[in-house]
Amino acid sequence: MQEWYMVNMTTPKVTFQDSTSDYYGSLTIAALAELIVNAADRAARDELLSRRVCAVNGERLSVPEYLLSLKDCVKLPKYASVMLIEGAFDRTLSKFFSFPGDGNGHVNCRCYYRPFLKYVEPLICGKDFMEQERIAANKLRSFIYRQFRWSLCDAMRKANGFSKTYQWKISDLENYKVQMPSVMTGKQCKKFLEENIGQSDTKNVSTQQDIQHIIDEQLFVPSMIPLGADCFDTFASQTTISPLEQLIESETKDNLQLSLCIANEKADNLDSVRISIARIGRDKVRKLVVAIFDAIDTANYRPSVLGREFGVSPAAMTRFASLKWDTENAKIPQLWQNVARYVVHLPQYSKMLYETGLYDTLSSMVLED
Known part of the structure; x- marks a missing residue:
């Protein structure tokens, strides 16, 4: 009777079974990885994932078991959700299990076994069977650990919405x-x-x-914002400045208006702007954003009228910068999400938002992006 090992997850849901084929059981780790890469061999994948190739504290664990042990050892930052760990676990397991068409988006395990194979082949060349397996197992464990840490960073980065x-x-x-x-x-x-x-x-x-x-x-270094910091200079004097904060400081030290900062950001990142807006060109996009804020400031903002001046259709203006939207059935207009990103991240605005109780509302706008 072969041993069965099951892992219950949100995504993906998989079941691993030891291979019943003597052929796959006789292959080395590198040979199994080669079959996965070159032939998309699912039986080779199942055999590799069922083997106890990861040595941890005197125990030998299979790949899923090793990932479970990594998940249990993670210490999250204060207030971080445990769902981040679950997401990192799911994503890492997908990297070593999923083929295109398995229902896990665009994850393709061959893209992860390929660099592992390329790295380990020169190291095992000319070695006997036992030495090949020892080297390959150690490198596979290190590779899995690296992928798990990256998946965790990716989950934390996406969760913050910035x-x-x-x-x-x-x-x-x-x-x-x-x-x-x-x-x-x-x-x-x-x-x-x-x-x-x-x-x-x-x-x-x-x-x-x-x-x-x-x-x-x-760059993605979390930092606490003291509520006593009433301006960026005060915040900077109380905190070790990270590279990202230095970039923000250079953006704000010239006392640029928020509207101009956002206008520059949209103009410099046309790839992330709606095509219907980006097509008018960088200079016009910058002027359009500034004009929107100016019109709002004078209580004279009419999206369709302003859009006509810049060659933007009413429908495009509605999706980009309408002042009215249904939060349950439609996305928040792109420009206002951009504003939310700025004000919840910059310390001089964050303090005000905390004190007025608007921080959570604007943060939720960022997360909906």
């Missing part, structure tokens, strides 16, 4: 889509990536996950 997708173009044939803080402009994103990862004309880049890991480590 990230946006930025496409970094390395060359005509190479570009990366990464998650960057939403308050950073396109120019700031590019500058940070070039200074911390490599110039656009070099090859000082590894993988998209390596890049995202550097971003997570240096």
Whole structure:
């Protein structure tokens, strides 16, 4: 009777069973990974995931069991939800289990076994069977741990609602889509990536996950905002300034109006703006956003009229910056989500929002994006 091992999760729901084939049971870890990568062999995947290849504190655990042990050891930041750990566990297991079409989005386990195989093959070349298995098992455990930590960072970053997708173009044939803080402009994103990862004309880049890991480590750093900080300078003097906060400081030290900061952000990130708005061009987008705030300030804002002046249809203006929307059946207009991102993140606004009781409301707007 073969041993059965079941894992209950929210997504994905899977059941692993030891392979009944002597053929798969006789293969090395690397050989199984090669079958998964080159032939999308599900039986090879099941065999690999059922093997107790991860040594932890004198015990040998299967991949799902090892992930469960990692999940139990995570210490979350104060107030963080345990659902973050569950999400990281689900996502990591999907990376080593799911093939396209399995109902887990675009996750493809072959994309994760491939770099593992590429890394481990030179290390085991010429070694006997036992040594091959020892090396491959150790490297697989390290690789799984790395993926779990990245999945946890990804879950925490998405939960805070302050990230946006930025496409970094390395060359005509190479570009990366990464998650960057939403308050950073396109120019700031590019500058940070070039200074911390490599110039656009070099090859000082590894993988998209390596890049995202550097971003997570240096930019997505939670910081407490003291309610006694009545301006950014006061906050900065009380706190160790992270790279992201330095970027915010450079944006605000010139006393730019909030409307102009947001206008610059939208103009510098046309890829994230609705196509119907972005098509009018960077300069017009900047002027449109400033004009919207000016019209609201004078109680003279009529979206369809203002949109006509800039060549934007009434429907597009409604989705972009309408003052009325049904929160239950429609998304909050894009511009107001952008405003929420700024004011809940910048310390000088956060203090006011806490005191007026608006912080939770605006934070929920950010999370709906």
